[in-house]
Amino acid sequence: MTPGRLYGVGVGPGDPELITLKAARLIGSADVIAFHQGAGKQSNARRIAAGLFPDDVVEEVLEYPVTTGSTDHPGGYAGAMADFYVECAARLASHLEAGRTVVVLAEGDPLFYGSYMYVHEMLSPRFATEVVPGIPAFAAATAGAALPLVKQTGVLTVLPGTLPVPELARRLADTDAAIIMKLGRTFRGVLDALRQAGRLDDAIYVERASMTEERRMPVADVDPDSVPYFSLIVVPGDDPRERPVPAEPVTADAAEVLVIGLGPGPDRWLTPEVTEALATVEHVIGYAPYVDRVPQRVGLTRHSSGNTVEVDRAALALQLARSGQRVAVVSGGDAGIFGMASAIFEAAERPEFADVPVRVLPGVSAVQAVAAAAGAPIGADFAVMSLSDRLKPWDLIERRLRAVAEADLVLAIYNPRSRSRTTQVADAQRLLLEHRSPDTVVVVGRDVGRDEESLTVTTLADLDPETVDMKCLLIIGASSTRVTAAGQVWTPRFVE
Structure with a gap:
């Protein structure tokens, strides 16, 4: 027997006249019409489309076991709903296997916060399916x-x-x-x-x-x-909202620009000074993922931008502060380590910003977070470098890598790899191996402090560059760096 066909049909927001012609045709010719409804309630989707049902159609009522109430299911609400959708799929599959055409009604659109999508995911690999869009409520x-x-x-x-x-x-x-x-x-x-x-x-x-x-x-x-x-x-937003930036000062004195380090990720690593400052400013400016970490509140305007316009966002901050408005520019980690602090001072060299004070508030840096997670790899002299060649040429990076390697310093590496920079980690590894032992300890920290945190301790020879991305920070040990029996990494303060 040829299997039947499954249709997920959107019936619109409520007015039966907003059902599309295609949806009406399929409903009117269905062998089986299924619809979801709450316990003890009538299906709104059925109410919308009822006038189109064939006289001999089979109705499948898919009644939710729970909506927002409590449940004694061992898997809780999620478990109860997962089992329910499996049951729904099995009931519909029995009709499809018998060669029947099955229409599943959905309020609004089937794939917009709809229940149909769950049975679709289970049945579409086995049966021919089609989704008919509907007008969403909004x-x-x-x-x-x-x-x-x-x-x-x-x-x-x-x-x-x-x-x-x-x-x-x-x-x-x-x-x-x-x-x-x-x-x-x-x-x-x-x-x-x-x-x-x-x-x-x-x-x-x-x-x-x-x-x-x-x-x-x-x-x-x-x-x-x-x-x-x-x-x-x-x-509503009739036109793209423009956040005005006054061209001339509107107060007698400029406000200071606060340049803030948010730390590597967790809110618990924010300093009290930073928390207090963010509660008082009127504007927060920065790279979008960092601005997203600042809670929205009444009176706060957010200015998010991409990752390659540091001086432009610095100028915006200075201009707002020059007009007397309280401004914070945010960076991940510490703003003074490959962050926005330097860009602010670069923009502040312009004569029009000479009277705008700038204050930098420190944050926990990524190198501190990774080092703490590993143990104490930067307990002695160390260097910090970025492998990004966006603001400096690669040949300069190579010269600095050689100097650090020859000086036998622990080296922390920021920005090791990106989508467009895929070879620098391997290039740096080859260069360092010219001066360091293959057994040199290497720490790879990814998303340290966040739910996805991982920490890998390896060697310079065994480091796999393909496992490194922009979420990683590398710490390359010195010749004295050691690993304890428990796998923790430390560098002695003394030099033998």
């Missing part, structure tokens, strides 16, 4: 309100309200326009995030978009206890 919400989302180069971000409040606030602050889904009991946290991001005043709440009972109002006017699951928030 499109209906903005259309009903005649509310433009983005224009020109504006960025739209779709966010689940289930994100932690600090993360949600950060993302809201960093985008031009946003849609926030999955409200219900998350609404109070979403409200707090909007307030922290400075986006509350323009945010619009839309409930049951495109349905007869649809309602819209400013988010600030919503009763948090009245928010159902079928609701969302629109944060």
Whole structure:
């Protein structure tokens, strides 16, 4: 028997007239129509499409075992839902094996926060499948309100309200326009995030978009206890938002620029001085992954940029401070070690910034973090180098590597490899082996301090350059560097 075909069909946000012609045709010719619903509830997807069901269609009700309540499943909520989707797939597979055409209804679009995608992943390797897109609820919400989302180069971000409040606030602050889904009991946290991001005043709440009972109002006017699951928030951004930078000072005195080291990763490695400073500034400027680590709050404006425009972001910081605004420029690790501090002083040489004070706040450096994780490899004299040749020629890097090797110094290497620089680690290894023993101790620290942390102790001869990337920092030992029986690395303070 020829197996049947599986269709994941989006039925739109609620108004049956928003079902596409293709979806209507497939629903009207299906042998089996399946739909998900909560325990003791009626499926909204079925309600939308019910007028199209064939008289003799077989209905498969896929009822969730749990939604937001507790469960006695040994795997908790995730385990209960995983088992449920396996059961759903098995039930649908029995129809497909019998040659039946199966349509699985999905509110909005099947692949946009939909349950269909889970059975699709399990069944698509075995059966012919097709996904029919549907109009998502946010499109209906903005259309009903005649509310433009983005224009020109504006960025739209779709966010689940289930994100932690600090993360949600950060993302809201960093985008031009946003849609926030999955409200219900998350609404109070979403409200707090909007307030922290400075986006509350323009945010619009839309409930049951495109349905007869649809309602819209400013988010600030919503009763948090009245928010159902079928609701969302629109944060419009008609044009790409421009953060104005005053061209001339607007106060008598310039504010100082704080150049801050955030440490290698964990918040627990932030110094109290840095934490206090970040709580008082009005602007945070830096490479996007570092700015992302600063919690969003009321009154804070974030300026994220790429990794190769250090002097441009330094000039922005100085210009803002010159106008009297409190500014922090952030770097990972310590800002004075291959960080933004030097770029700030470079830009500050311009005559127009002569009156802007600069203060550098130290942070835990990556070399300190890796060394501590390994033991005490930099307990004696050591050197620090970057293998990046973006700001200096490779022949200069080679001369410095030889000098360090000949001086028998412990060497910490930053920026060992990137997507465009793939040979430098191997080149440095060959050069160092001309002056160092193959048994020289090498420490490779990756993402030290983070969940993905790994630490490898090897030798200069056995180091595999292909295992090294930009997340790594290398420590090449001196001839005196040792490894304990427990695998810890240390370098004696004395010289024999």
